[in-house]
Every structure is written in C-alpha cells, then in structure tokens.
Amino acid sequence: MDVRHTFVEGGDVARGDGGADRWRYDGGMQDTIVRPAQPADVLAIRDLVRPYALNEHHILIPRDLVAYYESLPEFVVAERLIDGEWRIVGCGALHVMWSDLAEVRTLAVAENAKGHGIGRAILTVLLDRARDYSLKKVFCLTFEVEFFGRFGFEPIEGPVVPPEVFEEMLRSHDVGVAEFLDLARVKPNTLGNTRMMLTL
Ligand SMILES: CC(C)(COP(=O)(O)OP(=O)(O)OC[C@H]1O[C@@H](n2cnc3c(N)ncnc32)[C@H](O)[C@@H]1OP(=O)(O)O)[C@@H](O)C(=O)NCCC(=O)NCCS
Secondary structure, three states: OOOOEEEEOOOOOOOOOOOOOEEEEOOOOOOEEEEEOOHHHHHHHHHHHHHHHOOOOOOOOOOOHHHHHHOHHHEEEEEEEEOOEEEEEEEEEEEEEEOOEEEEEEEEEOHHHOOOOHHHHHHHHHHHHHHHOOOOEEEEEEOOHHHHHOOOOEEOOOOOOOHHHHHHHOOOOOHHHHHHOOOHHHHHHHOOOEEEEEEO
16 A cells, blocks of 8 residues: 655644644545644553553553653554544654664554554654654564564664663663663563664
C-alpha cells in the first residue's frame, strides 16, 4: 500500500473539530487519520498500550499516566472511522535521544485493528518527523523484526554511539535510553527483543 501523509490546514479533516495540526492518509485509507496526540487522548493511549505491557507479554514498557502527559508532544495517534465514530486505534512516539538519533517507541495498534496498514501509517509519520528534525538514525527495540525490517531497520549489536556520547547518555533517567545503551540493570526488560536501527 502506498501510504503518504498530507498536512491539512484548518482542521476540516475527518472529525472537523479544528485546532490541532492533522495528517490524513490517502492511498486507500480514507477512513484513517494519523495526527499529533492531544492531552484528551492519554487515557486511550494508556489503554492501547496496557495489553502489550502486561507482565507476561512485556512487549511495551508500561508507563504511569503522568509520564504519558509529560511525553505527549512525542506522540501521534491513529483514528479510524468505525460504525460512524472516530476511534483511536493506534499510537506511537518518537523520542529524541541525541543530536542525530531518536527512538520509535510505544508503537501500538489495537488487536482488532491490526493488519489494515495502521502501524505502517503511524511509523511513516514518525519517520517523517525524524527527517524533519534532520536526524540520521532511528532506533527501536522490538519483537516485530519483520515489520520494522520492511522499513529498512536492521538488527544491531554492541555499542552504537561513541564512548563520549555513551557517557553523556548514561546521565538519562529514561528506561528506554538505558535499554538503548544495553545496560545490565534493564536486561530483564529486553530479553527476546531485537535492537534495530534505521539509517535515514
Ligand atoms: C507491530 C504493529 C504495530 C504492526 O501494526 P499493524 O497495523 O498490524 O501493521 P500493518 O498492517 O501496518 O503492516 C504493515 C506491513 O507489515 C507487515 N506486518 C505487520 N505485522 C507483522 C508481523 N508481526 N510479522 C510480519 N509482518 C508483519 C504487514 O503484513 C504489512 O505488510 P505489507 O507492507 O506487505 O502490506 C502491531 O502488530 C502492534 O501493535 N504490535 C504490538 C506492539 C509492538 O510490538 N510494537 C513495536 C515495538 S515499539
């Protein structure tokens, strides 16, 4: 599927409620939009992530509500027209880590909405955001190797930043950064995951 996103002015798209910047998908996805998340979306984001963050799954990192509010500008959500109502069916975030580097994180599509190109649409927007920031590399930690592989992500091993950057990044309190650095204290979180990198 050819997924492109178009910046649309004036909020006359989809729900037509104005205000925030919006993106609309063509390429056969007239019933789906991806847009920047708003504070009112946080409970829906939390509910989307929750099933993937349960202890037995541990596919995504569970976060406290306050952490979602604090990182809201990093998020986009996908909305889909279902039975005449726009519903949030996916989310994802781009977390900037360094001058040339960001992580795609918390990419989640509702179980019953998978396989309709929504994950692709969200990731496309996040990667465009990375390009807008002139970043060179995008990291992800995932079980979905084939999905990310379709976008050019490749498995990586070992340290991937110069030692001086590594030292600086160690100062972060963010769990995702610790996972990126492959620190021993977060190894239990990362078991079975693959560390992948895309060069833009
Ligand atoms: C990974 C995930 C986001 C994919 O979402 P999705 O909406 O089902 O994916 P799409 O329908 O956009 O699929 C895009 C392409 O990837 C392929 N694909 C998707 N999931 C796949 C999988 N598990 N294995 C192989 N291929 C897969 C699709 O077949 C499609 O291929 P195409 O380009 O030939 O049509 C979704 O499965 C999910 O939420 N997983 C749980 C959370 C997670 O692991 N997130 C990633 C870590 S941050």
